[in-house]
Amino acid sequence: MAEASYQSISPSDFFYRNREIAGFSNPSRALYSAVRELLENSLDACEARRVPPDIYLRIREVLPSKGEEGPEVYSLRIEDNGTGIPDEYIPLCFGKVFYGSKYILRQSRGTFGLGGTITILYGQITTHKPVRVASSIGKEIHEYEMMIDIEHNEPIVLRHEVHENKKGWRGTIVELQLEGDYSRSMNKIYEYLKQTAMVCPYADITFVDPKGRLYRFERATDQMPPPPRAVKPHPKGVDVETLRRMVASTRARNMKAFMMEHFQGVGEVTAERFLNTASIDPRTPPGELGPEDIVKLVRAANDFEEFNRPDPSCLSPIGEELLGMGIKKELNLTDADFLMAVQRRPSTYLGFPFIVEAAMAHGRSLARQGFSGITLYRFANKIPLLFDESSCVIWKAVNRNINWSTYLVSPDTPLVVAVHVCSTKIPYKSVGKEFLADQPEVEREITNAIRQLARHLRLYISRSIRMARERRRLSVFERFLPKIAEFSAKLADKEEIPDITPLLRAVGADLEEVERRIKEVPQVVGEGC
Amino acid sequence: MSGKAVREADRQREMTELALKQLGSLVYEQIRAREFPWIMIQSRSTDNIIYDQELKQYILGDRLIRRHSRNIAHIRPFAQLIWTAWFSRELLRHRKTSTLREVYYSARGQRDIEFKDQDESDNIITDLETALSRPREDFNIYPEERSAIFGDLTIEYTVPGYEGKRMNLTEHPDGVMIGPALTSAEFIETSADKVLVIEKGAMFTRLVEERAHEKFNAILIHTAGQAPRSTRSIIQRLNQLGKMPVYIFTDGDPWGVHIAMVIISGSANAAHLRGLATPDAKWIGVWATDIVKYRLPTEKLTDMDIKRLKELKKDPRYGGELWQREIDLFIKLGVKAELEAFSRYGLTYIVDKYLPDKLEGA
Known part of the structure; x- marks a missing residue:
């Protein structure tokens, strides 16, 4: 009989062995997850400091892949203007799993202080290169080069330098190397950044990709949502x-x-x-x-x-105005398109407060960009959710609970639905944090938010249909009256073609009337109901 | 010397041109008066097509409809009607003719006027006929022709380049095609005293070969199936002007019967027009009774044939005793016979025996 051996493993060790559950299952997913974890930490740091985020993200190729395809080594660098980390906490924050500032009841993107460290851990195990961190809380700048002692869940500092901070810079820079596959993760990374820009219209994000392409997601406002407060548990x-x-x-x-x-x-x-x-x-x-x-x-x-x-004051919803603004800028909507956002009143599930916000966009601008049918954007605590869409309760609410034909939406109507759920505890179904469980309270709020928007959409669409009909009607007169005038004059042997503008004016009057009424459709409005 | 016929044709053309110009002026003045142009025409919907017992043909009823350019469903056909009127006037002015197909193609390139298909353009032409109460031939628009005429009839052309030129219709042994030139020609003189109308080309050729025109002193006309309007109009003219009786000789089946009937009573499609029907014309065969009497080789009636016969039986044009008797007998026998069936008694039997019998009986 074999003798069992018993040993405890450190959290670092645990994630080293089970990295797929944290989203590092393969090189393309790993690169995407790394970008996501670091970006979320940076955004949280900026929001904690109450400054509009300025984020610079760069991915560079370090080692090309051995074969035609497959993993390559990339260097990933992110710079933010957030709070910065006090000197003494830097090694622990980046070198110890489950260490961080997030163990309080307040909404933030990360929950466990896990993401940043697991990214570094993954970089280390795939490239065996140290991570470089520079940070300042406004005083001197501390630069560290370090690795993680995986067995003992402890940071190993290889180098620590202190620099003068003449310009008074505040923020954090992280640079690490990791194995990844950019060509396969490119679309997801771009989509992630774009959707992040949608819910953070106050953030300015610059991204330089391995091919040297520059992506800019410019901020549309300096206004930020009110910060969440830490509260006692319910x-x-x-x-x-x-x-x-x-x-x-x-x-x-x-x-x-x-x-x-x-x-x-x-x-x-x-x-x-x-x-x-x-x-x-x-x-x-x-x-x-x-x-x-x-x-x-x-x-x-x-x-x-x-x-x-x-108490919902621990929540930080985006707000109807900002959500509308973000969607408008990232989807290049115009004032002629339908765009509306709503914020539901705070509600609770299992003692956790949550707020549902939703926005809906429809119109020619979307059709021109190739949108057809319902495009769903899901967000949880301002994080875009890109995977496993059909397992998510948001998808269920949109596709199962709503009878779209009631709202004059046909299968090819270009329609964008964005749903944001914020809570001190998002009901994720898995550690991968990509889709929400079917909590009945949450599902009900999402469904109601969408219905509320869809009722306004219905008005817009029915008016658009009438408008299009009127326009078609007028165009018929515009096409045929000149012909009738021309050939009747020829037939009557008259030199001059009779003037048809009075006739066109007579049929066109209705169009202006319809146009005036259609202007009354709400654009981005926040009406509570 | 060539005077009278040409002058008459010119007068007709000028009248048509004037009618077209009046249509243009009407619309032109309406627009100038800041009014959406409209015209009234007789409705051609089925409930306004009535069989006139006196005229023995279909006519349009009293119901008028207003074609109004203010109406979104009417404005396109309205514009097409005005264009077609203008196009016809151009034809008349330049003394050109055109086929229905050509009209359809001529609108190509006229943005927004363009016809979807020839049905649409044919329909607009019929509208114009209805609006001005003139057949399309007056507008120099003709269908594709396949029918022909043969016999001792001298005509005088009125078409450009041939004005005053005369021709005798026995000059060509295949017969002369009934086209625009013949349709507008003037009839000068004839020694014939009857018109023999035949449905099929092969039989027409046989009759020419057998010199049937001399034997029966007849003008032979070949309709090539359902007789085109210009052919019907010529038959009518020979009957009215030349006081010649008309005898129609078709296949012995419901389709042949109806070819004869359209020559006699006109079609519902042309209910808006006069001068196409020849109520005095007589259908002389092939009758169902001939099948029995001459013991002709037959084929069985198809379901379609029987269905068609039953329809014809209810048609008001078929009220006469002869028609009812023959239709009933066709149905009872369950067979039909083609013109060619007489060949069983030799190639000349039809001219030597059958036709003399029938003409005598008629």
Whole structure:
């Protein structure tokens, strides 16, 4: 009988062995994921600092592939103007998995502080080259060259230099090498950047690709959405383990004080009522709760209906105006096109607050660019979701819950639907973070948002149809009246062709009337309802 | 010496030109008065086509429709009508003729006027005929011709280059094609006292060879199937002006029967026109009774034939005793016979025996 050997592995080791679950399964996907992780960290850093992001991203070929196709080594460099990282945290932030500033209840793109490090880890295992990080919080600039000790989940600093910062630069630069396949990931990377620009119209993104091509995604505004605030957890969003830790570390003297101090929206009355329904004496010191009591509390919290709704101020939706702006600029829409964005009121699932925002675009500009049928853009906490579209609840809402013919949308109508879900906890179905699970509350909000937009779209389309009909009608007169005039004059042996403009004016009056009415269709408007 | 016929043709042409110009002036003045131009024409829809017992032909009823350029569905045909009127006037002025097909092609390149197909242009020409109550031949527009005429008839041409020229229709043994020149020609003199109309070219040739025109003192006309309008118009002229009886000789089947009937009573399609029907003309065969009497070789009636016979039986033009009797007998016998069926008794039988019998009976 073979002897089993037992050993614990470090988180770095775990992701090293299971890198496909974090989106590094193959060279083309890895390059895309690397761009995505680093870009998201940069955007978060800029938003934390409340400055419009200026991001420079460059991918350069370092080693060509051995064969015709296949992986090559690229150098990836990203520069941002975000908060910067204090000197002492730089090695830990980039050299230790599960380290970061994101372990609080506040909406941000990343959740676990995992993405940046896993990218570096992947670069290291495919090229064995160190990562270079330069960062400043406005004082001197610290430059590090380092690698990750995978077995022990610790950074190894190879070089650390301090530079003067005469210009007062603030931000972070990361440069690393990794194996990738640009020709296969090119489209996804471009699409990712474009959709990011759609939901961050205040960001300026420059991208230089390995072929030396420059892509510019220029900002359309300096206005940024209000920043999210950190909030206490909602009682419904807490699990047994979290509650156990909170109870163990609290300084509150009894359970009533504990409830009021550690949870959002719980006052004296609510705390007492809740503890009564959970059959826990409000005067019990937290330390005396047994494991059964904790389980009982979590269960009771789930059933208790009198808590306030979760506080949405920890969320940072884009806002109707900015969302409309971003879509308009990235899809090159004109004022004649239909474009509308809505933001739904905050709602909750399983104790987590969330807000659904949606936008819809339709019109000739889209048709000219080759759009046909429904094009769906999905976003979660301002991150574009590009993979597994049909597994996503957003796709389900658009394709299963809506009867588009009700809204005069035919299968080839050029239509863009963008849906953004923001939450402190996005209901992702998998670690790859590419599609959302079917949470009924979330699904309902998405469906309602789309319906709300589609009702306005219907008006626009029905008016366009009438308009087109009027235009066709007028064009018929414009075509044939001159012929009738010309040949009747010839037939009557008259030199002069009679003037038809009074007749055209008589039929054209209606057109102006229709045109005037069609102008009243809302463009980018934020009406709450 | 060539005077009278040419002057008459000129007068006709001038009248048509004037009618076309009046149409142009009407529309021109309407536009000048800031009015959407419109014209009234007789409706050609089926419910306005009536069989006139007195005239023994189809005519258009009293219902008028307004072709209005303000109407989005009418403006295109309206423009096409005006163009076609102008085109016809050009034909008349330059003394040219044109076929229906050529009219369709002539509109090519006229943006927005262009006809989708020849049906559309034919239809507009019929509109123009209806609007001005004149057949298209007056506008120098003719169908493709296949029918021919043979016999002792002297004609005088009125077409440019041939004005005053005369010709006797026995000069060519294949017969003379009934085209625009013949249609507009003047009939000068004839020794014939009857007209024999034959459906098929082969039989026509046989009759010429057998000198049937001399034997029966007849003018022979070959219709090549359903008789074109110009042919019907010539038959009518020979009947009216020359006081010649007309005898029609077709296949013994529903299609042959109807060829005869269209010559006699006109077609629903030409209900807007007069001068095409020859109500006095007589259908002399091949009858169903001939099949029995002459024991002709036959073929079975097809389902289509039977269906057509039943339709004809209900048609008001077929109210007469002879027609009803023959149709009933065809259906009862269930067979039909072609003109060629007489060949079983030898090539000359038809001229020696059958035709004399029938002409005597008629």
